[in-house]
Amino acid sequence: MRIKIRAHDHKIIDQATQTILKTVERSGAKILGPVPLPTEKRKYTVNRSTFVHKDSREQYEIRVHKRLIDIVEPTEKTIDALSSLNLPAGVDVEIKT
Template sequence: MDKQNIRIKLRAYDHKVLDQSTIEIVNTAKRTGAQVRGPIPLPTRKEIFTVLRSPHIDKKSREQFETRTHKRMI
């Protein structure tokens, strides 16, 4: 039988939840006797949104929000 590879990519906004999930997946895979490489951290995607603070006046007054998407591959 040929060697089979499985790649699992995980994404989350909270890196703590992501790390817990990868640990559980790696432990489960090791219990079945699979050879595991990883978790491999992939680049974090950062999206920045700029919005006006006031709906009427003060165009120069702005506020920025960001979302970070953390990724791991097993």
């Protein structure tokens, strides 16, 4: 089973990762990870002025932090525990079996 975690804030993603790791360890499954994946950076450039002053621009950046956790031998208890887990807001979890 492979779990991908995504969030905009690195503190929240670390907290969610620790919560998942503790839950899986309590259920008795083996864990590989967490593996930090490359941070996705999206940059947006916007003109400050509406008509002239092309040289005056504002730049914004959105960062998406990612982690990967592999569960080697998941049990039914592990799957039930993960499905009923409450994670912080702003965390996207994708589970592939």
